[in-house]
Amino acid sequence: MEPYSHSNTPPRIDWGLYDDESGIIQPHEALEACVPGGLHTVMLGDTFQGGRYCIRDKLGYGGYSTVWLARDLQEEQWVSIKIKKANASTDKLDDDPEIQIMRALEKYYVDGPQDRPRSFVRLLAWFHHEGPNGIHNCLVTELLGPSISGILKVNKGAGGFLAPDTMLRASRQLLEGIEFAHQAGFVHGDVSPINVAFTCNQAFADDEALIRALGGEPVTAKYISKELPRPPNLPQQLVRTADWGMRYDYPSEHIRILDWGAAFSLSDRPTSVSQPLGLRSPETVFVGYFDYGHDLWKAGCVIFTLFYETWPFFHDGFHPFNSHIRTLVDKLGPLPPAWNARWDEMIAGDKKLEDEKNNDGGEQLITNTFEPRRQAIIQQCEEVEMVYQRDEYTDDDYEGLKCLLRVMLGLLRYEPGERISVEEALSYIDWIDHRAEMEEADIEEADTEEAETEEADTEEADTEEAGTEETGTEKADSLGE
Missing domain, CATH: 1.10.510.10 (Transferase(Phosphotransferase) domain 1)
Structure with a gap:
């Protein structure tokens, strides 16, 4: 696909091009970044990697990328896709420093004792995607819940607050995450309340639960300008960043450090x-x-x-x-x-x-x-x-x-x-995290009971199968006589 080429008089780029008089789409990434070499234009329902990943909502944006909720139709799971600006991408995926560091962290974790919960967001896949503004590096990661900033925002709007055990647990896990990164040989470089997020396993019970957690169905504004036909470098629709309308700071949830784009070697x-x-x-x-x-x-x-x-x-x-x-x-x-x-x-x-x-x-x-x-x-x-x-x-x-x-x-x-x-x-x-210990014990007990039930069911099925085979043998012997 050929990138959009500017004429001598660049087209007007402003919010009036879209059906959003109320400003409900804000905050939103700058439209001025949707230019050749800039952000990729994404529409809900777009697919990536030959149809494997389908875009369902927008999770966030930054100076160099946008982040989207997607459904992995092959693995049947929810994921997050970070799509970098074309001029922040690399010709070879292996040359992307963020991909290099996240792969190194994963190897260090897998090769280690794994005696603590994972402290960094897990990289699942990475690929190139070509669009009207260039070729973009795309990073597929596990889907996480709200960041610390996101939870504070929810609390402010709902009159909530962080529980003391959440403060202590998150502080400890954050330090453990930084300790892990440094032991692996890397400095994150951009640790912040925005880049520290909670897991949200309780929101993944079903699709409806996830939609509720994200504040409902996505909010969009379509391109409506009749004076200026939409240039291909601008998106067909604007998508409001989803707001986590619920908090997921329970003892069973852990924090992950994300956005490793500013990370560097410990020796640098x-x-x-x-x-x-x-x-x-x-x-x-x-x-x-x-x-x-x-x-x-x-x-x-x-x-x-x-x-x-x-x-x-x-x-x-x-x-x-x-x-x-x-x-x-x-x-x-x-x-x-x-x-x-x-x-x-x-x-x-x-x-x-x-x-x-x-x-x-x-x-x-x-x-x-x-x-x-x-x-x-x-x-x-x-x-x-x-x-x-x-x-x-x-x-x-x-x-x-x-x-x-x-x-x-x-x-x-x-x-x-x-x-x-x-x-x-x-x-x-x-400080002893009693609640997490209790939940872990409950989970282990439930897993043990489930395993025992499965074992009993297997033994019962084997017994029934053996009985059926024995009956069949007796009938065969009778016919032989």
Whole structure:
């Protein structure tokens, strides 16, 4: 298929080309990215790989790709397909760094003891797909549930909150996932609440359950412009990103780290990375390069988000880098002396920040806000029975939350070399996950009962078959006489 070629006057690209006056499709990937070399145009019902994968909904998008819910008609299972921009794809699939790293992680996991739940999204298949905007790398992975950000969004809209055991369990599993990646020789590079998701096995009971979990049937807007015939580089329809309308943070569900597109070798020291500004590690500002310590900082940010149910550091739109560093100082204390000269240069001429520089920001320090927040969590749990139900392990969970302060403060140290190791951070989470142990025991008991039932059924069938054969032999002997 020939890519669409621009004329001297490029066609107008705006939302008015589509039937979406209410804006219900938003947020949506930029239409300006649907150009030759850019995003692939996808329509519900499209198929890939000779009809094997059928697109059913949109799960998300980023600066370099879109992600879709698809049905694998060959294996009869739900999967996720990440379709990269053509200019972010590779001529040979084996040259795609993300595919290389995910395959290496899988091999390291399969060759290992597998004594912990899988901590990274599983890559199932990969292939090229040609469209009007070029040839795209496509990665098929297991389907996961909502990200941490997605669950916080659901909670905000429904008046819910994370249970203490979820905070502790997710924090531990996140650290175990980063530990695994580092042991395998890789740094994720973009750990964030968006890139850490829960499994959602309970939503896969049947197709209707999955549709309900995703907030209902997909919402679309078709191309309606009569003035401009649709150029092939633009999609025939816009698809709203599905919202997980339900939460899947049960003890039986685990977290997975996804989106390994920014990952790099443990021995590398990159100098740039695409990342949310609010999660930017200080070394990317003051040092100029970063290493595995970047993952430790990001892990601290995610654990902060789990505990406070909000992102840790903010910035304004006028001086984003300056205001971001200011919030670091407010919550973590003064910068290292060696960085002050650079900080002075950054805020020169910014009167607001110059006036605030000498303020200690003590009221916002994590050490001052942690215990009030823990008490607020306890109060929520005690007062809102529809969201949280007390049991014999509740008090242990309340007490267990205290360990997260030490974890956060250890990971969110300015200088990478001063941060605690992931192993040390894990040792601080001195908490027993009773509920997960109970669910695991229940599952093992159910599996044992099922196996015993199958064995009994097999023995009964064998006995009946043997009896039938014996009767047949007796009849044959009788006829012979």
